[in-house]
Amino acid sequence: MQRLHEELDKLARFSSSEYPSVTRVLYTQNDLEARQYFISLCEDLNLKVRIDPIGNTYARWEGAEPKLAAIGTGSHIDAIPLSGQYDGTVGVFGALEAIRYLKSINFKPKRSIELVLFTAEEPTRFAIGCLGSRMMSGQLKLEQALKLKDKEGNFLNDVRIEAGFKGDLNEVELSKDYYHAFIELHIEQGPRLEKEGLDIGIVSKIAAPSTLRVNLIGEGGHAGAVLMPIRKDAGIAGAEIMIAVERIAKKSNSDDTVGTTGIFDILPRAVNSIPKEAYLEIDLRDTNIETRDKALSDLKQEIAEICEKRNIKYSIEILNCDPPAICDSQLVNTIEKVTNSLGYSSKIMASHAYHDSLFMAQLFPTTMIFIPSKDGVSHRPDEYSSPEQIEKGVKTLALTLKEIDG
Amino acid sequence: MQRLHEELDKLARFSSSEYPSVTRVLYTQNDLEARQYFISLCEDLNLKVRIDPIGNTYARWEGAEPKLAAIGTGSHIDAIPLSGQYDGTVGVFGALEAIRYLKSINFKPKRSIELVLFTAEEPTRFAIGCLGSRMMSGQLKLEQALKLKDKEGNFLNDVRIEAGFKGDLNEVELSKDYYHAFIELHIEQGPRLEKEGLDIGIVSKIAAPSTLRVNLIGEGGHAGAVLMPIRKDAGIAGAEIMIAVERIAKKSNSDDTVGTTGIFDILPRAVNSIPKEAYLEIDLRDTNIETRDKALSDLKQEIAEICEKRNIKYSIEILNCDPPAICDSQLVNTIEKVTNSLGYSSKIMASHAYHDSLFMAQLFPTTMIFIPSKDGVSHRPDEYSSPEQIEKGVKTLALTLKEIDG
CATH class of the missing domain: 3.40.630.10 (Zn peptidases)
Incomplete structure (x- = not known):
């Protein structure tokens, strides 16, 4: 051969x-x-x-x-x-x-x-x-x-x-x-x-794979001048979502559940500027559809909680969610x-x-x-x-x- | 005028x-x-x-x-x-x-x-x-x-x-x-x-501003096939560092301490690929140099701990650290x-x-x-x-x- x-x-x-x-x-x-x-x-x-x-x-x-x-x-x-x-x-x-x-x-x-x-x-x-x-x-x-x-x-x-x-x-x-x-x-x-x-x-x-797009909109501003308590940093909310994806996949009852945030972009992407927007693409899958769908609904709820806590506007788009x-x-x-x-x-x-x-x-x-x-x-x-x-x-x-x- | x-x-x-x-x-x-x-x-x-x-x-x-x-x-x-x-x-x-x-x-x-x-x-x-x-x-x-x-x-x-x-x-x-x-x-x-x-x-x-560049190197792989326990996801390590930056700035004794991760890139940046590398630029500052330097050293230690826990190779470059x-x-x-x-x-x-x-x-x-x-x-x-x-x-x-x- x-x-x-x-x-x-x-x-x-x-x-x-x-x-x-x-x-x-x-x-x-x-x-x-x-x-x-x-x-x-x-x-x-x-x-x-x-x-x-x-x-x-x-x-x-x-x-x-x-x-x-x-x-x-x-x-x-x-x-x-x-x-x-x-x-x-x-x-x-x-x-x-x-x-x-x-x-x-x-x-x-x-x-x-x-x-x-x-x-x-x-x-x-x-x-x-x-x-x-x-x-x-x-x-x-x-x-x-x-x-x-x-x-x-x-x-x-x-x-x-x-x-x-x-x-x-x-x-x-x-x-x-x-x-x-x-x-x-x-x-x-x-x-x-x-x-x-x-x-x-x-x-x-x-x-069974599913793919989510998450858009986050917070408030930008100068990294030096806007003090911590009044920030609405979309980047940090995105970071918390990434960690939630991992936690949900790990705590699932199935060893087969995997969760990955393969894309995470922040805007304006400048070292001295608070991230105003963030964009994530998340992949969540399992061989069992019930376990996968449970993970998906857990994740949606966590995204809602993180964004509410941090005063971030968000949208979730399910790109695919196949059996x-x-x-x-x-x-x-x-x-x-x-x-x-x-x-x-x-x-x-x-x-x-x-x-x-x-x-x-x-x-x-x-x-x-x-x-x-x-x-x-x-x-x-x-x-x-x-x-x-x-x-x-x-x-x-x-x-x-x-x-x-x- | x-x-x-x-x-x-x-x-x-x-x-x-x-x-x-x-x-x-x-x-x-x-x-x-x-x-x-x-x-x-x-x-x-x-x-x-x-x-x-x-x-x-x-x-x-x-x-x-x-x-x-x-x-x-x-x-x-x-x-x-x-x-x-x-x-x-x-x-x-x-x-x-x-x-x-x-x-x-x-x-x-x-x-x-x-x-x-x-x-x-x-x-x-x-x-x-x-x-x-x-x-x-x-x-x-x-x-x-x-x-x-x-x-x-x-x-x-x-x-x-x-x-x-x-x-x-x-x-x-x-x-x-x-x-x-x-x-x-x-x-x-x-x-x-x-x-x-x-x-x-x-x-x-x-x-007093200081700027850090952090490079993280983990292991990539297919988002479906590599199960959670064996991953070395550089993206998640980066997300934890972002959250540490915020926590350190917030818990400082000074109201003036601010910490921002304005740049966070992951590679290869594909939805079905585990992030193999991550790159962050972090801005940390205070009007008091002791408080700022304490925050900086706390952050360096947290980065080391996160990367050790997650088996991620890392390097930190201090781009500037002005009085x-x-x-x-x-x-x-x-x-x-x-x-x-x-x-x-x-x-x-x-x-x-x-x-x-x-x-x-x-x-x-x-x-x-x-x-x-x-x-x-x-x-x-x-x-x-x-x-x-x-x-x-x-x-x-x-x-x-x-x-x-x-």
Whole structure:
């Protein structure tokens, strides 16, 4: 599989940050060039490429009975700022390698096998994750999608057309009978497989994410002249909210609850000026929807209390609040059988991270194949899975596709 | 004094943010044009203009005995992002109006009267306040000044030359006998004069500011996949430090202690990524140096404790840590006499804000004249002092200059 590793390394160079860090934001030049590279490899394999109006890219290996629902696999290649080279990409280029492998053993599929490159799994540009799969599954309606703007105020619909993706956005949505099954290969992005020395994780459920935007408005003023008792510092209120996010996630009854404030901006952002405004983006998730929703409502209440105490005006916008996905138990069993036959160790586990499969699972029997992440790290330049680990993931995926077809 | 108000209004248009907010950053086009406007008004008054190598601009009304040490007055015209139109500017254009007034009553000074426009009182561009007056007073040595870089990595020395300020930076420093006395007219930037219904504040001491830069390095990772117990979130450590700054300032024995975190940046700044790094700029000050230094050492200890508890690497850089200034008691008495003669109410008070006078006071007998600030606000677009309040400040300054000369 030397070729796959060379392809992943080449892909990592389509980046607006310095190698080995990767920054590949939706519809930027690097994103478009990386897509073109992917398409050229698909064409080398004689896959039939179709691109939908939002840029989701389908590469089809036609089966002997093309009228049957296809078997889907795939992931994403966009990357948040200063991240690594395996998140998403292993599920796209690894699936290509799985198809190569199946062709090399002369397998002829009955159902078509279709590889999907999803548009913008990461929320970097439009503050909403899984843009492509959300629209494919009908979870993001057209009227909402048309309202999406990036930080510069550009509408999604304008930038996708500028990037060369044309056509009626209504055509992005898939029908429930489009895929017979969907399997995503992905790095774990956590430490559990590595810690237990396992080769493969088989995903039984995917955490339910929710994202909040919080705007705080207090009163600015001169950092020297406005004495402490009369201040309405929006920055400190934001700091208290950050700490509340952590406390709520930690005190939840579930070990799986995670809460993160990944964005916190203050204005006017001058050392001698009291923060007048603050802006936070908060990510809260759990594999259990009740626990997640309890954490969300606790957080909303704490935000209200902090802002009341500090005389800060606030607004909360829920950017998304998706249900968790339960994976298809038959597919989970199939993968377990495949790993046993290959002599790979495996465990059935939850995915804490959020994937396009979350949305595929709304329509199709779905599951995911995880491979270990070194030190459990992801979204960082030192994100790493070894060639051997990736190879085991690719073989598991290949034989699972074959098994499902058979 | 209609003319002064028109000048202040015109000056507010030299801004990179929308009127009535003012943003005028050192050596930007707006700063340079505003300086040119000031110089043209000085020349209209036949003042002799001299510009030093860092851009401090001196406008001299030659006295009958030009060999005597001059009497200095002045302030700054740079403005932090999204601030107001009176901070600093009243002490520059108001001093010009004071000279006009003295000329109108046919006063002929014995000593020269010199109006100074100081370069960069605000720390916006080079993260150090009072750049011009610090260099004039020898408190910022040339070798330190040459190390200063802005956020884009440009050296101070390069940008000042690009902006047209040439010559040997060693020549910026003034000798101790350069001024006989120095008086700065300024808005209070706090609520005390307005609350007590007073016309004029006479400044007896100026708070001792200190500025800290704190860098935090934790561990990033995926916001979904890295569970709470193993995180090293640099953002949350930063939030705890912000709250510590507030707590320390509030619990100090002095009502005058203020602590502000005006800058807080986190990296990589993505909603689904754990903050790996955080950067804070903190302002801590008091009129009493012991109380300020105690707060500073408490804060350093709290930062160490927070970072140890959270496994965060950190560094603290003290950007400045200036001694407070005690103003000249004779000058304070002179101003009190002047306000009495004009029938203005006044009080002797401390300045919590930080001014070029802090550095002038290292060399010369110095004090400041304060006028009320509406609702005590400053560094905001709604910063306001009425034409009547400004007029009283200008008259007090004019007659004080006359009194000192006589």
